[in-house]
Structure formats: C-alpha cells, structure tokens
Amino acid sequence: MENKVSKELASHRxxxxxxxxxxxxxxxxxxxxxxxxxxxxxxxxxxxxxxLALEPIDFKRHKDVIAYFNxxxxxxxxxxxxxxxxxxxxxQVREDSDYDDEFIVKPxxxxxxxxxxxxxxxxxxxxxxx
Numbered sequence: 001m002e003n004k005v006s007k008e009l010a011s012h013r014x015x016x017x018x019x020x021x022x023x024x025x026x027x028x029x030x031x032x033x034x035x036x037x038x039x040x041x042x043x044x045x046x047x048x049x050x051x052l053a054l055e056p057i058d059f060k061r062h063k064d065v066i067a068y069f070n071x072x073x074x075x076x077x078x079x080x081x082x083x084x085x086x087x088x089x090x091x092q093v094r095e096d097s098d099y100d101d102e103f104i105v106k107p108x109x110x111x112x113x114x115x116x117x118x119x120x121x122x123x124x125x126x127x128x129x130x
C-alpha cells in the first residue's frame with residue numbers, strides 16, 4: 001500500500017472522529033460508559049490519523065500512531081503537551097474498558113475522555129485548515 005499525502009483523507013478521518021464523538025455522547029447519555037470510552041478513544045485516534053494523512057506515513061498499531069504523534073507533534077509543541085498526556089490516559093481507559101472485566105467506570109472519567117476527544121478534534125480542525 002502506497003502512503004500518500006492527502007488533505008481529502010485527512011478530512012475523511014476527521015469526519016470519522018466527529019461521528020465517533022457523537023456516538024460517544026449518545027452512549028454516555030444512555031449510561032453505557034465503557035462503550036462511550038471506546039468511541040471517545042476512537043474519536044481521538046481518528047483525529048490523530050487525520051493529521052498523519054498530511055504526510056506520507058501510517059502505522060498498523062495504535063501505539064505506533066500515538067507514539068509518532070507525540071514525538072513529532074506534541075513534543076515539538078505543534079499540539080499542547082497537555083493533550084499528549086490526556087491521549088495517553090484515554091488510550092489506557094479504552095483498553096481497560098474493552099478488555100478488563102473488572103474495570104469500574106466512573107461517569108466523570110468517561111466525561112473527561114469525551115472532553116479530551118472534543119478538544120483534540122478542535123485542535124486538529126485548526127491544524128488541518130492551515
């Protein structure tokens with residue numbers, strides 16, 4: 001598969017992120033917090049991948065996508081360091097929500113994941129529009 005720089009792909013991935021955050025909010029309102037955490041994380045993940053669509057690179061593993069984003073965009077202050085830390089938390093919460101049968105979800109923690117995703121979407125929208 002050839003990696004291409006594509007503003008169209010970036011926009012498509014950002015639209016996926018927007019859909020995921022809508023789904024996350026619906027799940028949250030339905031008190032389905034584990035599922036809401038999953039969709040909030042995927043909103044974050046698709047936002048990050050929309051940034052990566054603007055350069056000829058992509059990864060198969062989530063942790064590689066996040067590591068590359070942190071190294072090349074957060075550590076260089078293209079995106080704020082605080083969002084990098086919140087992405088790491090969201091990734092861990094998603095893994096716990098999806099795979100840990102004994103993970104107890106607190107609604108306020110799910111709300112934080114949703115807020116992180118919304119903030120990142122806004123930051124990515126601004127970045128892509130440059």
